[in-house]
Amino acid sequence: MYVEREQDVLRAASMYYLQDLKMEVIARHLGTSRSTVSRLIKRAREAGLVEITLRPASTRAPGLGRSIASAFGIDTYVVPVPDSASHIERLDQVSMTGAKLLSSWFDSNMVLGVAWGTTLAAVSRFLSPKPTRGSHVVQLNGAANMRTSGIEYASDLISSFGTAFGAAVHHFSVPAFFDYSDTKAAMWRERSVRRVLDMQRRADIAVFSVGAVAGAVPSHVYAAGYLDDADVRVLHDEGVVGDVCTVFLRADGSWQDVPLNERATGPTPVELQRIARRVCVVAGDNKVAPLLAALRAGVVTDLVVDEITATGLLDAVEPMHVHRRTRAHA
Incomplete structure (x- = not known):
């Protein structure tokens, strides 16, 4: 009969975890059966001889988050993703994190402002039900366009947030x-419109993404018939890199004198800044320039971003810092 010894427990665990030997091979070395080896390895875990830790391979997320938070004075949540992750995988991981954070922040007697778009549609799919009382969800920007109404798309998206939280x-x-x-x-000046605008002003939290003018995956506002060719030319001539809530931003964060913004229905950066918590959820290489513009416009208090996009953001910011230091020492 085989007598289990502490020395065998350690030998079995070492061969299995450190030498990567199969249980059958270990059993031959110890002169016992495969089932006994399995039991020895289990004993090693229970006795604390073996600790198993799971961590993303070489993730840079914590350091990236601290660097972005320091550079822009915002709370940053960097979601670890492998470099090989597809755009959809990155979007899903970021949206899942955004949904969890929103659920933790939003509660009874609060107002949540929601912008529509591809990213927010993804966030809505990951919302877990959290019943609240006396709460409201309000749409931040109009949705009708030239090709389709656009209203049904935005309506379904906004309603999904209301359903998740049991909110009006x-x-x-x-x-x-x-x-x-x-x-x-x-x-x-219409009373029906003013009622919605008043609810927007009461928002405790706003959640939105940034729209990108360029890229392999165009943002919804640029791909779904909201702009005609003349509008696109104006954006190009004005140096616009993207939008927040359909208000267009240049790379430096300026927006006031972009002609199309006089006709846009979303809140301006100044109006957004009156909302205490402004959550921006972002994933995608083409979102780096508009995200940087949004940060420069001061519209973000909480950023949820994937690791690859966060790296791109810091790469875009760092040359500026180097340039400034060079000038300072000149």
Whole structure:
């Protein structure tokens, strides 16, 4: 009969975990059976001789998060993803984290402002039910466009947030962009529109992404009929790199004198800044430039971003710091 000895427990664990030997080979070395080896390895774990730790391979996430938080004065949540991850995998991982954070922050008697778009649609799919009382979800920007109404798409997205939190939902049934700025000014005087605008101003949390003008996966506002060719030319001439809530931003974060913004229905950066917590969820190489513009515009308090995009963001910022240090020492 085989007598289990502490020396055998250690030998079996060493051969299995350190030498990567199969149980059958270890059994031959010890002159026992495979089942006994399995029991010895289990004993090693139970006795604390073996500790098993899982960690993402060479993740840079914690350091990246600290660097971004320090550079921009925001709370940053960097989601570890392998370099081989596809765009969809990166988006899903970031959206899952964004959904969990929102659920932890949003509670009864609060107002959540939600912008529509590809990223927010992904976030909505990962929301877990969290019943609240006296809470509201309000759409931040209009959705109607030239090709399709766009309203059903945004309505379903906003409603999914309301359903998850058991909150009253307030839709914003206006175009994403008016044809004329004076039409927008007239609509903003309507009581039905003012009620939604008032609810937006009451928001405790706003959640949005950044739209990118360029890239392999174009943002919804640039791919779904919201802009005509003349609009796109204007954006190009103005040096626009993307948008937040359909308000267009240049690389330096400026937006006030971009002509299309006079017709846009989303909150301006100044209006967004009145909301205490502003959560930006971002994934994708083409989002680096618009994300940097959004950070420079001061619209983000909490950033949820994948590791690869975070690296790209810091790479885009670092040359500026080097340039400034060089000038300072000149």
